[in-house]
Amino acid sequence: xxxxxxxxxxxxxxxxxxxxxxxxxxxxxxxxxxxxxxxxxxxxxxxxxxxxxxxxxxxxxxxxxxxxxxxxxxxxxxxxxxxxxxxxxxxxxxxxxxxxxxxxxxxxxxxxxxxxxxxxxxxxxxxxxxxxxxxxxxxxxxxxxxxxxxxxxxxxxxxxxxxxxxxxxxxxxxxxxxxxxxxxxxxxxxxxxxxxxxxxxxxxxxxxxxxxxxxxxxxxxxxxxxxxxxxxxxxxxxxxxxxx
Amino acid sequence: xxxxxxxxxxxxxxxxxxxxxxxxxxxxxxxxxxxxxxxxxxxxxxxxxxxxxxxxxxxxxxxxxxxxxxxxxxxxxxxxxxxxxxxxxxxxxxxxxxxxxxxxxxxxxxxxxxxxxxxxxxxxxxxxxxxxxxxxxxxxxxxxxxxxxxxxxxxxxxxxxxxxxxxxxxxxxxxxxxxxxxxxxxxxxxxxxxxxxxxxxxxxxxxxxxxxxxxxxxxxxxxxxxxxxxxxxxxxxxxxxxxxxxxxxxxxxxx
Numbered sequence: 098x099x100x101x102x103x104x105x106x107x108x109x110x111x112x113x114x115x116x117x118x119x120x121x122x123x124x125x126x127x128x129x130x131x132x133x134x135x136x137x138x139x140x141x142x143x144x145x146x147x148x149x150x151x152x153x154x155x156x157x158x159x160x161x162x163x164x165x166x167x168x169x170x171x172x173x174x175x176x177x178x179x180x181x182x183x184x185x186x187x188x189x190x191x192x193x194x195x196x197x198x199x200x201x202x203x204x205x206x207x208x209x210x211x212x213x214x215x216x217x218x219x220x221x222x223x224x225x226x227x228x229x230x231x232x233x234x235x236x237x238x239x240x241x242x243x244x245x246x247x248x249x250x251x252x253x254x255x256x257x258x259x260x261x262x263x264x265x266x267x268x269x270x271x272x273x274x275x276x277x278x279x280x281x282x283x284x285x286x287x288x289x290x291x292x293x294x295x296x297x298x299x300x301x302x303x304x305x306x307x308x309x310x311x312x313x314x315x316x317x318x319x320x321x322x323x324x325x326x327x328x329x330x331x332x333x334x335x336x337x338x339x340x341x
Numbered sequence: 342x343x344x345x346x347x348x349x350x351x352x353x354x355x356x357x358x359x360x361x362x363x364x365x366x367x368x369x370x371x372x373x374x375x376x377x378x379x380x381x382x383x384x385x386x387x388x389x390x391x392x393x394x395x396x397x398x399x400x401x402x403x404x405x406x407x408x409x410x411x412x413x414x415x416x417x418x419x420x421x422x423x424x425x426x427x428x429x430x431x432x433x434x435x436x437x438x439x440x441x442x443x444x445x446x447x448x449x450x451x452x453x454x455x456x457x458x459x460x461x462x463x464x465x466x467x468x469x470x471x472x473x474x475x476x477x478x479x480x481x482x483x484x485x486x487x488x489x490x491x492x493x494x495x496x497x498x499x500x501x502x503x504x505x506x507x508x509x510x511x512x513x514x515x516x517x518x519x520x521x522x523x524x525x526x527x528x529x530x531x532x533x534x535x536x537x538x539x540x541x542x543x544x545x546x547x548x549x550x551x552x553x554x555x556x557x558x559x560x561x562x563x564x565x566x567x568x569x570x571x572x573x574x575x576x577x578x579x580x581x582x583x584x585x586x587x588x589x590x591x592x593x594x595x596x
Contacts, residue, residue: 138399141425142353145444149359202354204377241378241401 115291119179122288126223129284130172133230146200161199168192175223179292182320183250183259184216186225190248193226197233201244205237210249217319218250218257221288228261228285228311235309236263252317260312262304282311289313344371345462348389350382350408351375351397351423356444360395360423363451369459379403383411391418393458395442398424406432413516414494414527419458437495488538491519493526502526504539508557508573512550520577545589547571547581555593 150158236244247262289297298314376382379402398405491502511518519526560572569581
């Protein structure tokens, strides 16, 4: 009995340790998003865009202010949940994308290809926006001409895969195939492992036609009350499937 | 009165629109072009030769500083950097930017900058006075026979570089590159013309594409086939070619 008690104690302690690691990874992800939002390149260029719109298109100016505020607020008010429905991630992403579309205009276009039945699937909280931001940074900011970002989700053999593709120059024009990953992706990878063990993948692929495809794959699973949520439509200013 | 020919460079369409709107308020200004990345900017500035450019720093292909360094000194307009980053400010003034606008800015701040640009351009009569000064100084030097200082035009400024400060000179296409105190300055000059205008007791042509300041030579080491390595005090290694060898030794008083 005493031995059993000891084992239970150890198991609880291990569980607590895993939970605290997960919390710290989530906090890092949140910090990463906040840091990006406060970066001068994003924040001040967005404010500059708004200050131009005030004269040119006041309605769009106030819409952009609303999107920026929501984007900041959603980060600050983050639930602390490790997993959220993909729908939530897409709503958050939408705020961000609407701001970038105002800034870059014709230089950026975004396609979304997420079947409605996948929107209630659980994914790690704050996983998607940093991947898309990265794609925009490489696709738009480093390359001349128009950039296309493609976001798609699919379900296959009980797994959920989410891909973010850009048509940038790839990584220093390196040949297609696996690429080296940066610090942000390192944290994403560690979070995936802590949440799903070995049952997850995170891949960074250079594409033969240029550009990069970043994807993650996890077991497909729904929130306990997922079906109830699924019936509700997403409340967005625009059609979330298609930007521009 | 001539209008101030102005170019706007920014990778964000809205940002360009904002600058253009403020410029259009002013009848003295004419916007002669816009570019949305660094490469386009270099082409546009070379082609249009504007008086003034509003230049973003962070852009695809080439950033604002790279745009300026890609331009021939003669093609440099007055520069106003427009950027979201204030840590670039110091660098901006190192490259002699007229001013530095932090995004977002208000109309008053913009007008102040534009006023400053006008002041600079009017004082120089749209750059023509600058050219007249250059010509006049060139004539003065012509009267005295030999060149005793270079006039370096960059970022709307003219700096003076005394010939004795120049360590060596390198031919680069239609330009010559003056090496002085660890810095490089490009001038639109031909090597032969420059050689004839430099004081002969101080400068030596040692190669089709090299002129060296005699005072800066530390050592000469024979190489194969009658060539010599010319080592300067700062460690720079140049080559004395066979075709210039005899003239050089004659001048240096050696058989």
